[in-house]
Amino acid sequence: MARIFSGIQPTGQKHLGNFIGAITRYVEWQDRGEGIYCIVDLHATTVAYEPKVLRSGLYDLAALMLAAGLDPERAIFFRQSDVPEHAELQWLLTSVTAYGELQRMTQFKDKSAKQELVSAGLFTYPVLMAADVLAYRADTVPVGDDQRQHVELMRNVAERFNARFSEQLVVPEGVYPEIGARIMDLSDPGSKMSTTGSTEKGTVYVLDEPKTILKKFKSAVTDSDNEVRYAPADKPGVSNLLEILAVARGTSVAALEGEFTRYGDLKAAVGEAVVDYLAPVRERYADLRADEAQLEQTLGAGAEKARAIASEVVADVRDAMGVGPVRARV
Ligand code: ATP
Ligand code: LTN
Secondary structure: OOEEEEEEOOOOOOEHHHHHHHHHHHHHHOOOOEEEEEEOOOHHHHOOOOHHHHHHHHHHHHHHHHHOOOOOOOOEEEEHHHOOHHHHHHHHHHHHOOHHHHHOOHHHHHHHHOOOOOOHHHHHHHHHHHHHHHOOOOOEEEOOHHHHHHHHHHHHHHHHHHHHOOOOOOOOEEEOOOOOOOOEOOOOOOOEOOOOOOOOOOOOEOOOOHHHHHHHHHOOOOOOOOOOOOOOOOOHHHHHHHHHHHHHHOOOOHHHOOOOOOHHHHHHHHHHHHHHHHHHHHHHHHHHHHOHHHHHHHHHHHHHHHHHHHHHHHHHHHHHHOOOOOOOOO
16 A cells, blocks of 8 residues: 655645645545655754744644545644654755755745745755655645756655665655646746745735625636647646646546637636635634644644654664664564
8 A cells, every 4th residue: 555645835825736635635545545644843953943933823824624525533733743753854965865865856946045044944844745745654745846856856766775884774855736737826827836936916814705706717828829738838827727727626627628709708607616625624724723732632643643753764774774683673
């Protein structure tokens, strides 16, 4: 059975890109294998942040993921910092990570350009991400398109470790959605919808009010040739709307071709479909978010299950590296 691992940061309000590219897929995949889903609070400390905001953002995200249908009985759902093996494994793996390969990470270049203090943590962020996955010997990593380079890096790290020490780690495979791997900003379809950096008008949050969602889609940027056609390179705005509509309706882009002749009709249809698509999450969210003690309990139970796996793997890694005493075998 496949072991699936993914992580998501407890920062900012989650948007339609995070929802389509990540959260809904965790839910869909929880029956396809052994799912392990982690809220990565340690990753969120690599850029400027407020401790109180980090903590409340963690509960916001935990409630959102549960509201979206993640079932802690069927998948392991936990907070990264509750399992200290992630941080330990990160350190161990830095010895098989090249400085040069970290320097090439485009996300590091983009994010560091926006920081007053470029932390060492931001630089080694991809090694922590590698540790997250490798600590479980996971084979499948569902993420959005923007994470391809990080997944490549974790594969290199695992291969290098196995070659240098011994075959302890599984080399994981990234899986990206066929449609919706890169949801674009509605007002600026040349750039991806994102927590930081996309426009407020063009970013649809999962918990936006229905009327706000409709308004954002209504003012989505298209182009001037008035032809509803899927062509991401030539028609990024229209193509983005078609992708979102296909996902929200649970159909393919091809099935939508020919349905619309006017941009206005397409925008109204996508807005309505997205309102319906997100409604169940909105309905369940408030109750889940209100009970922080329950959220802690859920995450704590998940962390125990996660730690049982990660502590074994990290003990093997330590042993293979000659760190600590020889591992006793039973
Ligand atoms: P953002 O880029 O929005 O700031 P992020 O990359 O910093 O998000 P997360 O919130 O941890 O960090 O991202 C969670 C998941 O959402 C990742 O798997 C990422 O690939 C995916 N994702 C982010 N933006 C998009 C997008 N526009 N379209 C599809 N998937 C996305
Ligand atoms: N870097 C990712 C979040 C992340 C992740 C992971 C994704 C941290 N650890 C492990 C998959 C597997 C991001 O910015 N979205």
